Amino acid sequence: MKLLKSQKTFHGFSEVYEHDSKLTGTSMKFSIYRPEEVSTIRGGLIWLSGLSCNEENFITKAGAQRFLCELGLVLICPDTSPRGLNLPKEHESYDFGSGAGFYVDALTEGYRDHYKMYSYINEEIYSLFDSMFSLKGQLGIMGHSMGGHGALMLGLRNPDKYKSISAFAPVVNPMQCAWGQKAFLGYLGETDSRPYDSCELLRAGHRHPQSILIDQGLADDFLEKQLLTENLEKAAFEARQPLIVNYREGYDHSYYFISTFVESHIRFHSDQMESNR
Amino acid sequence: MKLLKSQKTFHGFSEVYEHDSKLTGTSMKFSIYRPEEVSTIRGGLIWLSGLSCNEENFITKAGAQRFLCELGLVLICPDTSPRGLNLPKEHESYDFGSGAGFYVDALTEGYRDHYKMYSYINEEIYSLFDSMFSLKGQLGIMGHSMGGHGALMLGLRNPDKYKSISAFAPVVNPMQCAWGQKAFLGYLGETDSRPYDSCELLRAGHRHPQSILIDQGLADDFLEKQLLTENLEKAAFEARQPLIVNYREGYDHSYYFISTFVESHIRFHSDQMESNR
Numbered sequence: 001m002k003l004l005k006s007q008k009t010f011h012g013f014s015e016v017y018e019h020d021s022k023l024t025g026t027s028m029k030f031s032i033y034r035p036e037e038v039s040t041i042r043g044g045l046i047w048l049s050g051l052s053c054n055e056e057n058f059i060t061k062a063g064a065q066r067f068l069c070e071l072g073l074v075l076i077c078p079d080t081s082p083r084g085l086n087l088p089k090e091h092e093s094y095d096f097g098s099g100a101g102f103y104v105d106a107l108t109e110g111y112r113d114h115y116k117m118y119s120y121i122n123e124e125i126y127s128l129f130d131s132m133f134s135l136k137g138q139l140g141i142m143g144h145s146m147g148g149h150g151a152l153m154l155g156l157r158n159p160d161k162y163k164s165i166s167a168f169a170p171v172v173n174p175m176q177c178a179w180g181q182k183a184f185l186g187y188l189g190e191t192d193s194r195p196y197d198s199c200e201l202l203r204a205g206h207r208h209p210q211s212i213l214i215d216q217g218l219a220d221d222f223l224e225k226q227l228l229t230e231n232l233e234k235a236a237f238e239a240r241q242p243l244i245v246n247y248r249e250g251y252d253h254s255y256y257f258i259s260t261f262v263e264s265h266i267r268f269h270s271d272q273m274e275s276n277r
Numbered sequence: 278m279k280l281l282k283s284q285k286t287f288h289g290f291s292e293v294y295e296h297d298s299k300l301t302g303t304s305m306k307f308s309i310y311r312p313e314e315v316s317t318i319r320g321g322l323i324w325l326s327g328l329s330c331n332e333e334n335f336i337t338k339a340g341a342q343r344f345l346c347e348l349g350l351v352l353i354c355p356d357t358s359p360r361g362l363n364l365p366k367e368h369e370s371y372d373f374g375s376g377a378g379f380y381v382d383a384l385t386e387g388y389r390d391h392y393k394m395y396s397y398i399n400e401e402i403y404s405l406f407d408s409m410f411s412l413k414g415q416l417g418i419m420g421h422s423m424g425g426h427g428a429l430m431l432g433l434r435n436p437d438k439y440k441s442i443s444a445f446a447p448v449v450n451p452m453q454c455a456w457g458q459k460a461f462l463g464y465l466g467e468t469d470s471r472p473y474d475s476c477e478l479l480r481a482g483h484r485h486p487q488s489i490l491i492d493q494g495l496a497d498d499f500l501e502k503q504l505l506t507e508n509l510e511k512a513a514f515e516a517r518q519p520l521i522v523n524y525r526e527g528y529d530h531s532y533y534f535i536s537t538f539v540e541s542h543i544r545f546h547s548d549q550m551e552s553n554r
Contacts, residue, residue, distance in 0.1 A: 008496065009533040063340035063536065219285065256286040259340065 001128075004029070010069040012036045014059050023116040023124050024082040030125065031059040031077045033068050034133070040072040043138035043273040044129055045266070046162075047077040048121065048147030048154075051179070052099045055079045058144075061255040067266040073273075076129045078121060080146070082114045089186070095179050096186050102174070103150030104196050106187035115187055118196070122154055126161060140164035140269035144258060145222070146171055146179070148214075152198040152232075156206040164272035166213035166265045168258050169220055172232035173199040179226050199235040211242035213268050215261045217251030278405075281306070287346040289313045291336050300393040300401050301359040307402065308336040308354045310345050311410070317349040320415035320550040321406055322543070323439075324354040325398065325431075327422030328456070329376045332356040335421075338532040344543040350550075353406045355398060357423070359391045366463070372456050373463050379451070380427035381473050383464035392464060395473070399431055403438060417441035417546035421535060422499070423448055423456070425491075429475040429509075433483040441549035443490035443542045445535050446497055449509035450476040456503050476508050479516040488519035490545050492538045494528030 001019040008014075012035040021028045035041060045068075047058050058064070058077045068075050081101035087110040090097035101117035130139065141162040143151035148170020155165035174180020175197045184193040194200035216229050223229065229245060236243040251257040278296040289312040298305045312318060322345075324335050335341070335354045345352055358378035364387040367374035378394035407416065418439040420428035425447020432442035451457020452474045461470040471477035493506050500506065506522060513520040528534040 007529055007531055007533040008494075008527040008537070010537050014533050060532070061337055063343070065533075065536070066340070217285075250285040252284055254284055255337070256284040256291050256342075259342070260285070260287050 009033065009065045012065065012069045014065060016055065019128070021120060021124055023120045024114050026082040026084055026114060028082065028120070029055045029079050031055045033059060033065050033075045035069045035072055035074070041074055041133055042072040043140070043163075043270070044133055044135045045073055045075045045269055046121065046125065046129065046139060046141045046151075047075055048103065048141070048143030048150040049077060049080050050143070050145030050147050051080070052094045053080050053147075054099065057255065061259065062262050063259045064262050064266060067263050071266060071270045073266065073270060074129075074133045074135075076125060078125050081117065085114055087111060087114070096182055100146065100183065102146060102180070102183040102187060102196075103153065104183070104187050107191055108187060108189050111187055118154070121150065122158060122161070137161065138163065138273050140166070140272060142166040142168075142265055142269065143170065144168040145227075145253065148172075149174055149180070149198065152212065153196055153201065155208055155212070156198060156201045157195070159208045164210050164269045165208055166268055168215050168261070168265070169217060169222070169227055169253050170198075170214060170229075171227055173197060173228045175200065176231065177226045177228055199231050202235040202239040202241055207239065207241055210272055211244055212236070213265060214243065214245045215248060215257075215265070216245060217248050217253065217257045219250050220253040220257075222253055286310065286342045289342065289346045291342065293332065296405070298397060298401055300397045301391050303359040303361055303391060305359065305397070306332045306356050308332045309351065310336060310342050311351045312346050312349055318351055318410055319349040320417070320547070321410055321412045322350055322352045322546055323398065323402065323406065323416060323418045323428075324352055325380065325418070325420030325424030325427035326354060326357050327420070327424050328357070329371045330357050330424075331376065334532065338536065339539050340536045341539050341543060344540050348543060348547040350543065350547060351406075351410045351412075353402060355402050358394065362391055364388060364391070373459055377423065377460065379423055379457070379460040379464060379473075380430065381460070381464050384468055385464060385466050388464055395431070398427065399435060399438070414438065415440065415550050417443070417549060419443040419445075419542055419546065420447065421445040422504075422530065425449075426451055426457070426475065429489065430473055430478065432485055432489070433475060433478045434472070436485045441487050441546045442485055443545055445492050445538070445542070446494060446499070446504055446530050447475075447491060447506075448504055450474060450505045452477065453508065454503045454505055476512040479512040479518055484516065484518055487549055488521055489513070490542060491520070491522045492525060492534075492542070493522060494525050494530065494534045496527050497530040497534075499530055
């Protein structure tokens with residue numbers, strides 16, 4: 001593992017690392033924010049980014065460091081796909097291939113050898129992050145858009161690993177929207193994709209013991225056709241999964257929206273950690 | 278004037294505008310943050326960015342909106358040079374030409390027709406901003422690096438227009454560093470450049486009635502050869518110009534450094550406005 005950058009931010013450091021991933025078979029980058037005083041660290045957060053993002057968008061734009069530092073939390077932000085490959089159709093569109101791993105383990109030719117983003121996050125990043133900061137499983141997961149899908153789906157499938165789940169403008173029902181359908185077809189072919197769909201996971205009996213937190217802007221251009229927030233509300237209601245959805249008048253899909261509400265999400269995760277510790 | 282983007286951020290809007298500048302003879306962009314409630318607006322801040330930045334760096338990375346909103350301040354962030362031209366050597370380096378206007382009124386061939394960044398800020402942007410939000414002269418000026426030079430120099434030359442001055446890692450003595458020497462030679466030729474050098478302005482008798490605030494990281498790679506902070510401390514001491522310089526251990530030249538201390542700068546300007554109102 002190689003430290004590429006380390007820049008003091010509040011009382012801590014914003015850092016970028018590179019490591020050789022066994023699962024993707026490539027060199028992968030991730031960013032970290034860590035409070036300077038190791039003794040203050042109470043837990044960790046995994047942030048999963050959206051389409052076209054890399055490991056740096058969140059850490060440069062969300063303004064999270066102030067609160068991570070205050071609350072004694074480390075955060076890791078992985079990249080959204082393997083890089084440096086040249087697979088068929090990998091670099092042709094923003095919603096498939098590079099920058100668009102969709103947090104699944106691919107099964108289709110070419111992609112199955114590298115696009116193992118589900119296991120990359122759930123095993124490789126999880127273990128590396130947990131051991132790097134001795135978190136002893138005190139981890140929450142959060143994300144935005146495609147990464148919100150990742151956070152919900154990973155959290156519902158692994159409630160013992162992720163103590164709390166939150167999302168900004170998540171893709172909640174990928175099987176029912178164009179982004180998800182394109183990704184699932186390209187990565188999974190004709191294989192059953194329900195294990196990667198949060199609404200279907202709830203229908204199949206998956207639960208998380210804590211409330212799930214979602215913030216969703218009402219001026220978000222993707223709400224109606226891609227995000228489908230109401231589908232998750234319906235599935236959670238039927239499954240009796242506690243869910244808080246804050247619809248926010250006037251906010252769009254951008255990091256300006258995230259920066260406005262990131263404090264409340266970080267405090268949400270922090271509160272869950274205290275009660276679990 | 279054309280509104281290109283408007284995105285809700287905290288209780289206000291991050292916006293990008295485009296207008297035809299009479300002074301540069303080009304179309305220029307700037308960004309604005311404005312609290313939603315017009316009645317809460319108490320004053321305005323002009324932010325001048327550094328080399329290679331455009332009108333969006335500050336507004337996407339500094340995390341200032343939270344505090345501008347809280348304190349009822351609007352902020353304008355102009356671009357750092359004219360764009361869309363093709364003058365000799367304009368696009369060859371990061372420290373001259375596009376993205377590097379250095380806040381002077383150019384005199385050299387080609388540049389003198391467009392690179393009028395001193396007057397563009399001091400007249401065109403100032404008037405437009407003042408009238409857009411009925412600020413009645415309640416304006417402060419701040420900036421980073423090359424933009425820190427701009428803030429100090431504009432503020433010292435026009436103490437009646439700018440009620441308060443602050444800077445992050447400013448170029449304080451451009452005549453004595455490579456960045457400034459290259460810019461002044463390219464834009465001013467052999468003409469006396471002292472009216473654009475903050476240390477020389479202090480020596481020539483220019484003063485600001487308020488204390489000037491500077492934050493400077495001690496892990497800033499440019500401190501020793503380009504920024505020369507101590508030269509301003511010396512000049513201010515000799516001129517009895519009140520100056521606060523906060524040297525910050527471990528911080529570099531980046532927006533991570535700015536995001537850490539931007540709250541204190543915004544409060545500094547806000548406090549001056551109250552006492553001036």
